[in-house]
Amino acid sequence: MGRRKIQRKNVAILDSDDDNSSVTSSSIICSDQMSVFGTEEVEFNKESLVDEAIDALFEKRGSTREKALEVINDAFNFNLQCQFVENKFATLLHQCLNCIKKGSSKEISLASRTIGLLALTVGPGVHAQEILEESMTPLSQAFNSGSESSKIISLLNCLAVITFIGANGPEEIEKSMQIMWQIIHPKLGSNVIDIKPSAPIITTAVSSWSFLLTTMDGWRPSPKLWQESVTYLSSLLDNDDRSMRIAAGEALSLIFEMGSLEKFVAETKGYIDSSALEGNKTKDRFSHIQGLKGKILNQARDLSVEAGGKGSSKKDLNNQRNMFRDVLEFLEYGYPPETTMKIGGVALQTLTWSQLIQLNFLKRFLGGGFAKHMQESEFLQDVFGFTPKRRNLRMYKSPNSVVNKARTQQLNKQRMLSEGRNIGHFAICVGYEDS
Numbered sequence: 001m002g003r004r005k006i007q008r009k010n011v012a013i014l015d016s017d018d019d020n021s022s023v024t025s026s027s028i029i030c031s032d033q034m035s036v037f038g039t040e041e042v043e044f045n046k047e048s049l050v051d052e053a054i055d056a057l058f059e060k061r062g063s064t065r066e067k068a069l070e071v072i073n074d075a076f077n078f079n080l081q082c083q084f085v086e087n088k089f090a091t092l093l094h095q096c097l098n099c100i101k102k103g104s105s106k107e108i109s110l111a112s113r114t115i116g117l118l119a120l121t122v123g124p125g126v127h128a129q130e131i132l133e134e135s136m137t138p139l140s141q142a143f144n145s146g147s148e149s150s151k152i153i154s155l156l157n158c159l160a161v162i163t164f165i166g167a168n169g170p171e172e173i174e175k176s177m178q179i180m181w182q183i184i185h186p187k188l189g190s191n192v193i194d195i196k197p198s199a200p201i202i203t204t205a206v207s208s209w210s211f212l213l214t215t216m217d218g219w220r221p222s223p224k225l226w227q228e229s230v231t232y233l234s235s236l237l238d239n240d241d242r243s244m245r246i247a248a249g250e251a252l253s254l255i256f257e258m259g260s261l262e263k264f265v266a267e268t269k270g271y272i273d274s275s276a277l278e279g280n281k282t283k284d285r286f287s288h289i290q291g292l293k294g295k296i297l298n299q300a301r302d303l304s305v306e307a308g309g310k311g312s313s314k315k316d317l318n319n320q321r322n323m324f325r326d327v328l329e330f331l332e333y334g335y336p337p338e339t340t341m342k343i344g345g346v347a348l349q350t351l352t353w354s355q356l357i358q359l360n361f362l363k364r365f366l367g368g369g370f371a372k373h374m375q376e377s378e379f380l381q382d383v384f385g386f387t388p389k390r391r392n393l394r395m396y397k398s399p400n401s402v403v404n405k406a407r408t409q410q411l412n413k414q415r416m417l418s419e420g421r422n423i424g425h426f427a428i429c430v431g432y433e434d435s
Helices: 042-055 062-078 083-101 107-123 126-146 151-164 170-184 199-213 225-235 244-257 261-272 275-304 314-333 353-376 378-382 399-420
Strands: 013-015 337-344 346-349
Touching: 013 151, 013 244, 042 083, 042 225, 042 275, 062 083, 062 107, 062 353, 107 126, 107 151, 107 353, 126 170, 151 170, 151 199, 151 353, 170 199, 170 225, 170 337, 199 244, 199 353, 225 244, 244 275, 244 314, 244 353, 275 314, 314 353, 337 353, 346 353
Parallel strands: 013 337
Antiparallel strands: 337 346
């Protein structure tokens, strides 16, 4: 087996010092006090506006509630509303849940985003656990109430974020992943969505599922179950939708990053001695694994050099080519992509597929507010090991900061473990059990 002398690095330098993403010295930073740098009046006006918006959530007219949710989302996306959350957490959560229960598709989309932003604001702890516990039933019912794409996509993003932050153990994470997998691969008897989901829905479901999988280090269901998930994700690489192919490629890379082929082979060999029948089944399964390995390598190779067709976006095509070159590099030589993004002049780096998937998901969710949250949220800084340049500015710490610290330490441990075991050339992995 050949070995590269020089590791290929896919380093994307993205300087976030522009007006849309940087945080200047006059930014309002959450702390035990209202603010610093004399911006109390500005903060007060913004909080008053959000107060009025929450009052509007009690209105009967749906359009009024929708406008109120838009105001709240803008406020939470671009500033951590720490003092406000301390006073109005329960009211905001329960009014958003009411919007999900009785609102239009647009209102459900907006309210689910608000809940996700609320979870990011409070960070891990009892509030985040309450958000997850209180939201599971309304979210599950909303999945069943129709298949409008923007609504389902918002619900999936919300479920991913509140589970990532508020889940108390792998069982709760797996429950959310089961809902997502039923959307990715619906089967007879599934009670989530009773029609074929659109390509954007499947793409978001795969990305959300992968995002939660990054937290499931050491999760090893039976070979049959992980084989099913890898087989189906591999089939998505042949889909006509480019975004779906990219999401599936990232998911497969993460799955392979979470374990080694040699370890799995050792486990399967242990079954061979148990009985002749079981031994034959295991041999067949291992042969299928080897076949999947070859198939995925060929798929990644083809997608890394795919020619653009009529109407094909050059940017999307280049994104696909670059991503699958990274996949191929990882599957053949064990080198995950390395990326660097600058926030306020400080580099935020990713060295594993797990980190990259977390970063990409949260960037998509927060949009233009990502840099602001990275500057101000201790939780996100701990997740990515990021230290902002202006450490003299006070940052928001949740009342549950002890729980916050324990949770993020676990995420950091998972990240370090992932970094340390990626030197094999075809890592494998986990599967997924149907509910």
